Amino acid sequence: MSSSRFQDRVLFTTGGGSGLAAATALQFAREGGRVAVVDLDGERAQAVAAELDGSIAIQADVADEDSVKAAVREAHERLGRIDGAFCAAGHADFGPIAEWSLQRWNRMMSVHAGGTFLVCRELAPIMLAQGSGSIVNVASVAALVAQPNNAPYGAAKGAILAFSRQIALDLAPSVRVNVVAPGRVRSGMTTPLYTQRGGGDYEKGAALAAEFNPQKRVGEPQDIAGPVCFLLSDEARFVTGTVLVPDGGETAI
Numbered sequence: 001m002s003s004s005r006f007q008d009r010v011l012f013t014t015g016g017g018s019g020l021a022a023a024t025a026l027q028f029a030r031e032g033g034r035v036a037v038v039d040l041d042g043e044r045a046q047a048v049a050a051e052l053d054g055s056i057a058i059q060a061d062v063a064d065e066d067s068v069k070a071a072v073r074e075a076h077e078r079l080g081r082i083d084g085a086f087c088a089a090g091h092a093d094f095g096p097i098a099e100w101s102l103q104r105w106n107r108m109m110s111v112h113a114g115g116t117f118l119v120c121r122e123l124a125p126i127m128l129a130q131g132s133g134s135i136v137n138v139a140s141v142a143a144l145v146a147q148p149n150n151a152p153y154g155a156a157k158g159a160i161l162a163f164s165r166q167i168a169l170d171l172a173p174s175v176r177v178n179v180v181a182p183g184r185v186r187s188g189m190t191t192p193l194y195t196q197r198g199g200g201d202y203e204k205g206a207a208l209a210a211e212f213n214p215q216k217r218v219g220e221p222q223d224i225a226g227p228v229c230f231l232l233s234d235e236a237r238f239v240t241g242t243v244l245v246p247d248g249g250e251t252a253i
């Protein structure tokens, strides 16, 4: 792997204060790039950006149109260009469908699908004007297979999958758009879930989650950062409109 795959390149990542996007920001920066670390939690974004040379933190809510516009404008002005995007802002919310209000459903859709739409819409003109760009959006295996009590999350992730495929066509040939659909990965989102499932013991809960894949382990954020950085890099120059599934084989069985 080249140590400078992302030399002179800029990544705009949402959800960058934690988990999958923080790991991706770290790898992108280690390979020569600079990152706009965007997160609802400004302090978390700041903590991640402070570790990365030439990178910046921006507080923004991806479900808010003005907030996304301002974040993209600030990143572009301060970093000069935007070559890659990783749309990973999101939250987990599970439960029987009978318990879901329309408001709860709308929040799920507006953060995941709406946030992805807004970021792509704001970044597309910048990347098209530059003549190149690579966008990676995050779905989940929940967009591909059924899981108990996970319908609204699966629907939001399915929307991201379909939306990404559509805009891959619209933004071609200069801008590529792909999706990663991860399986179960340790992160800020899942650590409390697995700890709860393990009766207060994270490792026990993670071991139960690991039973769903042939590798018999829960992924680490770095396991997703690698595939995302591949899609962001020139090595994936002929890859667009597709979905990469780093899930330890969960959807193969």
Ligand SMILES: NC(=O)c1ccc[n+]([C@@H]2O[C@H](COP(=O)([O-])OP(=O)(O)OC[C@H]3O[C@@H](n4cnc5c(N)ncnc54)[C@H](O)[C@@H]3O)[C@@H](O)[C@H]2O)c1
Binding pocket: 014, 015, 016, 017, 018, 019, 020, 021, 038, 039, 040, 041, 044, 060, 061, 062, 063, 087, 088, 089, 090, 091, 092, 111, 115, 138, 139, 140, 141, 181, 182, 183, 184, 185, 186, 187, 188, 189, 190
């Ligand atoms: N961890 C997994 O097992 C897993 C599996 C499949 C998909 N995903 C998806 O990956 C993405 C990243 O999740 P993660 O696991 O790294 O979780 P995480 O909780 O570690 O990170 C998510 C980040 O998104 C931020 N965020 C939440 N809502 C936001 C908003 N409205 N605007 C801006 N930022 C916001 C949070 O503050 C947090 O820092 C999510 O979209 C999640 O659905 C995660």
